[in-house]
Amino acid sequence: MTEHSQIGPHRTTPSETETQSMGGCLTRVAWMMAAPLTLLILAAVLARGGRGPWSLESIAYLGVVLATLAVRYLDIFRYGGQTKDGAPASKADWRRYLVGFPAVALVGWGAALFLGET
Numbered sequence: 001m002t003e004h005s006q007i008g009p010h011r012t013t014p015s016e017t018e019t020q021s022m023g024g025c026l027t028r029v030a031w032m033m034a035a036p037l038t039l040l041i042l043a044a045v046l047a048r049g050g051r052g053p054w055s056l057e058s059i060a061y062l063g064v065v066l067a068t069l070a071v072r073y074l075d076i077f078r079y080g081g082q083t084k085d086g087a088p089a090s091k092a093d094w095r096r097y098l099v100g101f102p103a104v105a106l107v108g109w110g111a112a113l114f115l116g117e118t
Helices: 022-047 056-077 091-117
Strands: none
16 A cells, blocks of 8 residues: 555545645635625625615625735735636735726626616
C-alpha cells in the first residue's frame, strides 16, 4: 500500500487529501453565492415599488455590498483566495474586485429603485 491509499476500493491521491480551512470555505461561499443571491432578492423587493433609497431594504442592500467586500478581502489575504481560473488571487485582483463589484451592485440598486418608481 502506498502512503496515500486507504483500505477498500477507493484510493486517495495527494490532491484529494489537501484540505481548506472551514473559514476559507465559508468566505468563498459567502462572496460567490450567498451575497449575490441576497442582493438579487433585495433588488427584487426594491423593484416591486414603494421603497426609496433610504428604506430598510436599500440600507440592507448597501450593507451586503460592503460586507461582501470585507469577506472577499478576508478570502484573498487571510485564506489564500483564488481567481476564477484557480490561480492565487493577488492585490491586483482585489483592486479590480474593489472597484468592479460595487460598480455593478450600485447599477443594480439604481435599476431596482428606478423600476420600483415606475
